[in-house]
Amino acid sequence: MSKKLFLFFILFCNNFLFSQKADSSYIECKYLVTFLIDTANIKTQKKEIASLLIGRKSSIFKSNQKAFADSLGIKMIEKSMNNPVDGQVVINASALPSAKFKPEVFYSDGKVTIYDKISRDGYRYDLNNKIEWKLESESKIIQGYQCKKAVCKYRKKIMTAWYTDEIPIQEGPYSFKGLPGLILEIYDDKNYFNFSLVGLKNTKKPIGSLPNGIDTTYEKFYKKRKERMDDPLSSFxxxxxxxxxxGSEEAIIRNIRNINNFLD
Incomplete structure (x- = not known):
């Protein structure tokens, strides 16, 4: 059985076998996320692996480094609770690795929810506007799969996606979903963000939920972020x-405003 037929067979079987366990994945897609921190400085380009865990009715997308930090944090808490210092649970948060790509995206029951941070505060908001895709005739091969081109407008960005109907699931990295097949690559018109598939395997892992955060709307989140950019010292x-x-004011203003590349 060829690799593609075997994968399709596994996808079909897992859809049936895990019908009562929607909180478990049956496939894991790993993407190389390449992005700029500061759009005016190519030297701020970062790269990080992020994983998309896909279940029958839900999925979650997050940085592997973030997932590792979360797991390590839980172990640190458990260890501290078993070995309190002077009756207190002490956790060294600085020992946790820091992810470069910080947003997380959870999908369930047709709803996409994004978790992101502004300074130290975490926020969660739903993606209310459905992505309108335009399917095009152009095609190319990615990772051995025949892919087709699609474009959309996402916020202020024009996104180009390459998807394959050889893997007929309407999923993709971040919040990019709804095409006739899995998205293997997607990038914006200025290539400030690029998600490229680097790994694909069948796996059963728990699909966790997003971290706790302030529930809000995208409009309020955007306003809060803009206020921080406009007046960094008040935000501090x-x-x-x-x-x-x-004497540190100029450096603080510069550091905050140099983080200016956002997908949303």
Whole structure:
């Protein structure tokens, strides 16, 4: 049996076998996420592996580094609870690895929810506008799969996706879903963001939920982020409850405004 037929067979069987376990994946897609932190500085380009766990009715997309940090954090908490210091649970959060690509995306029952952070605060909001895809005739081979081209407008970006109907699931990295097959590659018109498939395997893993955060709307989230960019010093005070050290104001303003490339 060829690789493609075997994968399709596994997909079909797992859809049936896991019908009562929608919180478990049957396939894991690993993507190389390449993106700029500062659109004016090519040297700020970052790369990180992120995984898309797909179940029968739900999926989750997050950085592998973030998943590792979450797992390590749980172990640190358990260890600290079993070995308290002076009756207190002490956790060294600085020992946890930091992910470069921070957003997480959860899909369930036709609803896409995005988790992202502004400074130290985490926010969760639903993606209310369905992506309108335009299917095109152009095609190419990616990872041995025949892929077709599709484009869409996502916020202020024009996105180009390459999907394969050889894997007939309407999934993809981040919040990009709804095409006739799995998205293997997607990027914006300026290539500020690029998601490229680097691995695909059948696996059964729990599909967890998003971290706790402030439930909001995209409009309110966008406004909050813009306020931070427009007035970094007020944002610093709001986060830390004090003014920045004397002489550090320019560096704080520069550091906050140099993080200016967002998908949403």
């Amino acid at each position: 005070f709001g986060t830390f409850g004090k003014l920045p050290p004397k």
